[in-house]
Amino acid sequence: xxxxxxxxxxVEDEPLMSSLLATSLVSANFIVETASDxxxxxxxxxxxxxDIALLDISLGDGPTGVHLAHAIRxxxxxxxxxxxxxxxxxxxxxxxxxxxxxxxxxxxxxxxSNSEYLISAIEKVLGDKSExxxxxxxxxPVELKLTGKGLQILELIAEGYNNAExxxxxxxxxxxxxxxxxxxxxxxxxxxxxKLNPRVEATRRYFLSAGFPERKGAK
Numbered sequence: 308x309x310x311x312x313x314x315x316x317x318v319e320d321e322p323l324m325s326s327l328l329a330t331s332l333v334s335a336n337f338i339v340e341t342a343s344d345x346x347x348x349x350x351x352x353x354x355x356x357x358d359i360a361l362l363d364i365s366l367g368d369g370p371t372g373v374h375l376a377h378a379i380r381x382x383x384x385x386x387x388x389x390x391x392x393x394x395x396x397x398x399x400x401x402x403x404x405x406x407x408x409x410x411x412x413x414x415x416x417x418x419x420s421n422s423e424y425l426i427s428a429i430e431k432v433l434g435d436k437s438e439x440x441x442x443x444x445x446x447x448p449v450e451l452k453l454t455g456k457g458l459q460i461l462e463l464i465a466e467g468y469n470n471a472e473x474x475x476x477x478x479x480x481x482x483x484x485x486x487x488x489x490x491x492x493x494x495x496x497x498x499x500x501x502k503l504n505p506r507v508e509a510t511r512r513y514f515l516s517a518g519f520p521e522r523k524g525a526k
Contacts, residue, residue, distance in 0.1 A: 313433065316357035317341045318348045318375065319391075320367045328361070331422045337429075345370040349378065357386055359433055363416075364392040373405050380408040389432045389440065391416050393462060412440035457494065460487045464506060465513040 315337040319325040322343075329339045340355045342348040344366050352360075360379060362372035376388050389412040407413065412432040419425045428440045456477065463473045474484045488506075489499070495512055497505045 312336055312338055313358045314338045314340075314355060315429070316348065316351055316355060316360045316386075318343070318345070318360065318366065318372060319363045320344060320365070321363075324363075328419065328425075331425070332361075335422070335426050343367075345372075345375040345378070348375055352379070352383060352386070359387040359389065359429060361389050361391065361429070364390055371405075373407060376411055377405070377408050380410075387432045387435075387437070388412065389414060389429060389437075391419060407443075410435075410437050412437040413443045414440060457487060457491055460484065461491055461509060461513055464488070464491075465510045 315332055317325060317329055317332065317339055319328060319341065320343045325341050325343070329341055332339045340351055340357070342351045346369065348360070348362075351357075360376075362375055364372040366372055366375070372390055372392075376390065379386055379388060388408075388410075390407060391414055393416045412428060414425070414428050431437065431439050456479075459477055460473055463476060468476065470481055470484050470488070473479075474481045477484065479487070491497075491509060492499050492505050495509060497503070497508050497512075499505045
């Protein structure tokens with residue numbers, strides 16, 4: 308019966324994301340408590356005693372979710388851990404390049420809107436199968452080896468933002484964003500005026516890199 312009333316600690320500093328995730332998890336029969344930073348999470352562990360911790364990597368100005376994961380592994384190795392991040396891997400999300408401790412799952416944040424996918428990932432981590440939820444180790448296909456600003460803009464496209472919002476979030480002008488998107492299409496060998504919608508195809512490629520199956524009938 309999905310969560311089966313297991314105790315889940317959600318550590319997320321964005322209030323809207325925290326609320327949406329908590330609602331989804333409660334609907335799946337998890338008992339959920341939330342924290343917004345590492346310090347409050349460590350206090351919550353003592354009072355709540357979770358079975359699993361769902362940790363966002365980026366937690367504002369304080370310690371990151373990766374630092375928190377290491378602390379939990381040291382003091383409470385019985386707690387299962389699943390990391391969430393908009394980044395490709397943990398090292399790129401940390402200024403000090405700290406990697407994840409052993410036995411921890413990693414799920415790209417863009418995947419959590421699919422509640423079934425998220426619950427499946429949680430169940431695997433709870434079942435000591437965290438190696439099956441390491442999307443940082445899937446490996447992006449050669450055609451998706453974008454870095455820096457190109458990868459950031461592709462992620463924002465995949466999250467559904469329009470060019471104006473991408474410009475705001477990436478600190479670029481609208482014209483610069485348009486040029487970057489043209490470059491992304493070129494790098495991914497997507498024909499802007501072909502049979503496929505180029506924006507949708509770029510999004511599909513991004514999802515594919517995160518573990519989504521190939522399009523049916525694709526060669």
